[in-house]
Amino acid sequence: MRATRVFALGMVAALVFGACAGASAPGGTTKVRLQLQWVAQSQFAGYYAAAAKGYYKDVGLDVEIKQGGPDIVPQQVVASDGAEFGIAWVPKMLASREAGADLVNIAQVFQRSGTLEVSFKAKNITKPEDWKSKKVGTWGFGNEPELYAAMRKAGIDPNKASDVTIVKQPFDMSLLLNDQVDAAQAMIYNEYAQVLEQKNPKTGQLYQPEELNVIDFNAVGTAMLQDHIFVRDSWLKKSGNEDIATKFLQASFKGWVFCRDNQTECVDIVLKAGTTLGKGHMTWQLNEINALIWPSPNGIGQVDKAAWDQTASISTTYEVLKSKPSDAAYRNDLAKKAADALKSSGADVVGASYKKAKVAVTAGGN
Amino acid sequence: MSRRLRQYLPAAAIFVCVLAGWELVVRAFSVKQFLLPAPSAIVGALLEHRDELGAAAASTLYEAVGGFAIGGVAAIAVALATARWTTARSALMPFAIAANSVPIIAFAPIMNNWFGVLNPLSKMMVVAVLVFFPIMINTVRGLTLVDPASLELMRSYAASELGILLRLRIPNSLPFVLTALKVSATLALIGAIVAEYFGGAQSVLGQYIITEAAFFRFANAWAAVVVASAASIAFFVIILALERLAIPWHASARSPDA
Numbered sequence: 001m002r003a004t005r006v007f008a009l010g011m012v013a014a015l016v017f018g019a020c021a022g023a024s025a026p027g028g029t030t031k032v033r034l035q036l037q038w039v040a041q042s043q044f045a046g047y048y049a050a051a052a053k054g055y056y057k058d059v060g061l062d063v064e065i066k067q068g069g070p071d072i073v074p075q076q077v078v079a080s081d082g083a084e085f086g087i088a089w090v091p092k093m094l095a096s097r098e099a100g101a102d103l104v105n106i107a108q109v110f111q112r113s114g115t116l117e118v119s120f121k122a123k124n125i126t127k128p129e130d131w132k133s134k135k136v137g138t139w140g141f142g143n144e145p146e147l148y149a150a151m152r153k154a155g156i157d158p159n160k161a162s163d164v165t166i167v168k169q170p171f172d173m174s175l176l177l178n179d180q181v182d183a184a185q186a187m188i189y190n191e192y193a194q195v196l197e198q199k200n201p202k203t204g205q206l207y208q209p210e211e212l213n214v215i216d217f218n219a220v221g222t223a224m225l226q227d228h229i230f231v232r233d234s235w236l237k238k239s240g241n242e243d244i245a246t247k248f249l250q251a252s253f254k255g256w257v258f259c260r261d262n263q264t265e266c267v268d269i270v271l272k273a274g275t276t277l278g279k280g281h282m283t284w285q286l287n288e289i290n291a292l293i294w295p296s297p298n299g300i301g302q303v304d305k306a307a308w309d310q311t312a313s314i315s316t317t318y319e320v321l322k323s324k325p326s327d328a329a330y331r332n333d334l335a336k337k338a339a340d341a342l343k344s345s346g347a348d349v350v351g352a353s354y355k356k357a358k359v360a361v362t363a364g365g366n
Numbered sequence: 367m368s369r370r371l372r373q374y375l376p377a378a379a380i381f382v383c384v385l386a387g388w389e390l391v392v393r394a395f396s397v398k399q400f401l402l403p404a405p406s407a408i409v410g411a412l413l414e415h416r417d418e419l420g421a422a423a424a425s426t427l428y429e430a431v432g433g434f435a436i437g438g439v440a441a442i443a444v445a446l447a448t449a450r451w452t453t454a455r456s457a458l459m460p461f462a463i464a465a466n467s468v469p470i471i472a473f474a475p476i477m478n479n480w481f482g483v484l485n486p487l488s489k490m491m492v493v494a495v496l497v498f499f500p501i502m503i504n505t506v507r508g509l510t511l512v513d514p515a516s517l518e519l520m521r522s523y524a525a526s527e528l529g530i531l532l533r534l535r536i537p538n539s540l541p542f543v544l545t546a547l548k549v550s551a552t553l554a555l556i557g558a559i560v561a562e563y564f565g566g567a568q569s570v571l572g573q574y575i576i577t578e579a580a581f582f583r584f585a586n587a588w589a590a591v592v593v594a595s596a597a598s599i600a601f602f603v604i605i606l607a608l609e610r611l612a613i614p615w616h617a618s619a620r621s622p623d624a
Contacts, residue, residue, distance in 0.1 A: 073582075099400045099582035099584070100399055135484070141577075141580045167566065168565045168573050170478075180484070181483075
C-alpha cells in the first residue's frame with residue numbers, strides 16, 4: 001500500500017513537473033532519459049552523436065543516456081518510469097507487453113538482425129541441419145529464439161538432448177576458441193569481430209574470416225527484429241509527449257545519419273562516451289551497425305510489415321509469446337514525421353547507396 | 367505431538383499471513399506481474415512447469431551436493447593437518463584465506479575453462495571453494511579449542527597423539543563441524559546457482575531463472591526460486607538429522623528451541 005502511495009505521489013510530482021516544464025518550454029529544455037540495453041558502444045552511436053553534436057539540444061531536449069548491462073532490463077526500467085525511452089530487441093519488448101507492460105515500439109532503427117551462429121571450418125557446419133548432435137552455444141537472456149526457430153525449421157528439437165546439446169555461453173567467445181562448443185552465437189558487430197581479433201595459436205596470425213563458417217539468421221529466414229526505440233503508451237498519450245517523442249526521434253535519426261556519413265568522427269564520440277572497448281573494435285562495430293540500419297527502404301525508423309510479421313509469428317510458434325501480438329505494439333507515424341522533418345532539411349534518411357566499408361581488424365580490437 | 371504443534375504454530379501462522387497479505391496486495395492494487403507475481407500465480411507456474419523445474423533442480427542439487435562433498439572433505443583434511451602440525455597451519459592458512467577471498471565472478475569462468483563448461487565438476491569446484499573456508503575454520507577451532515584439563519588428563523595417561531585426536535579432539539570438534547556444515551549446505555546451493563549464470567548446461571535452476579526473467583515470465587522465475595529454497599531447506603534438514611545422529615549428547619540436539 002505504502003509503495004502505491006509513494007508511486008502515486010511520484011506520479012503527481014511528475015505531472016506537476018511535466019506541466020511546469022511544458023510551461024517554461026520556450027527557451028528551456030525538457031529532460032528525458034534513454035535506457036540502453038547494453039554498455040556504451042557503437043551499437044548506440046547515433047544517440048551519443050546526437051547528444052555530442054547538440055542535436056538533442058537543438059530540438060529542446062536534455063537527454064540523459066543511461067547505460068545498460070546484463071542485469072538491466074530496459075523494458076522494466078521504462079515500464080516503471082525509470083526512463084522515457086528504451087532500446088531493446090522486438091521479441092523481448094513483446095514478451096514484456098504480454099506480461100502487462102504497456103510499451104509501444106515507436107521507431108524500428110535496425111532493419112536487419114545482426115545475429116550469427118559461428119563455427120570453425122573444421123566442424124563443417126554450413127547449414128542449420130548440421131547442428132544435429134553438436135554442442136551449440138547461445139547466450140540465453142532472451143537471445144535464443146532465432147536459433148531455436150532455425151533449429152526447429154531444420155527438424156532439430158532444442159529441448160531434446162538426443163537432438164542437440166544446447167550450451168549457455170558467457171558473453172565472450174572463449175568457449176568457441178577453447179573448442180568447448182562446436183558453434184557459438186555471435187553478433188556480427190561484436191563477438192564475431194572478437195574472434196577475428198584473436199591470434200590463431202596454430203598460425204600465429206589473427207583468425208581469418210575464411211577459417212570460419214557463419215550461419216546468418218537473415219539468410220535462414222528466422223531473423224527477428226532487434227534494436228528499436230520504445231516508450232510507455234500511457235506516457236505517449238499525455239498531451240505534448242508525442243511531440244517530445246517525435247523531436248527525440250528526429251534528433252536521434254540525425255545522429256545516425258551523421259554516424260553513417262562521418263564514421264571516424266562518430267567512433268571518437270563513442271570512445272569519449274566511456275566505452276571500455278578499443279578503437280579498432282568500435283570502428284568495426286559502427287561499420288556493421290550502419291549496415292543493419294542502412295539502407296532503410298521506407299526511411300529510417302519504419303517497421304517493415306513483413307519483418308514484423310516474421311518476428312511475431314516466430315515468437316508465437318516458439319512460445320516466446322502466448323498469443324499473436326496486436327498491431328498496436330508498434331506505430332510508424334512518429335518515426336515518419338521525424339524522418340520527413342529531417343528529409344526536408346536535406347538529409348538522406350534512406351541511405352540507398354550505403355555500402356559496408358572494409359574495416360581492418362586489429363589485434364585485441366585496440 | 368501437541369507440544370510440537372505449539373512449537374511450529376507461530377511459524378506456520380506467519381507463513382500463511384504473509385502469503386495471504388501478499389496475494390491480497392497484488393490483487394487489490396492490481397500490481398503488474400513483472401513487479402511482483404501473486405503467490406497463486408507462482409504456485410500455478412510451479413505446477414505447470416513441474417517437470418522442467420524438477421529436472422533443473424535435480425541437476426543443480428547434484429552440483430551443490432557434489433561441491434559440498436569435495437569442499438567438505440578437503441576442508442576437514444586441511445583442518446586435521448593444521449590442528450596437528452603448527453607448521454602446516456602457518457603454511458596453509460594464508461592460502462585458505464586467499465581462496466576464501468576469490469570472488470565467484472572471477473573464479474567461475476576459470477573453472478569453466480579448466481573442467482569444461484558442460485562438466486558439472488566446473489560448478490562443483492565453485493561450490494567447493496565457497497564451502498571450504500567456513501568448514502575448515504570451524505573444524506580447526508573445534509579441534510584446538512579443547513578443555514585443557516581434559517588434555518592434561520589424557521597426557522597423564524600417556525595417551526598418544528592419535529588417541530588424543532580420536533578420543534578428545536574429534537568428538538570435541540563435532541558440534542563446530544556440524545554447525546559449519548549447516549551453514550555451508552545453504553551456501554552450496556547459492557554457489558551452484560550463481561556458477562550456473564556463467565554458462566553451461568541448459569536445464570539448471572540458474573539458467574531457468576535467467577531465461578524466464580528475460581522473457582518477463584516472472585511467475586516462472588519465482589517458481590524456480592521457490593524450488594531452490596525448498597531444495598536448500600531439504601539439504602539443511604538432512605544435515606540437521608545427521609547432527610542429531612552424530613552428537614545426541616550435545617545441548618543443541620536436546621534443547622527444544624534448537
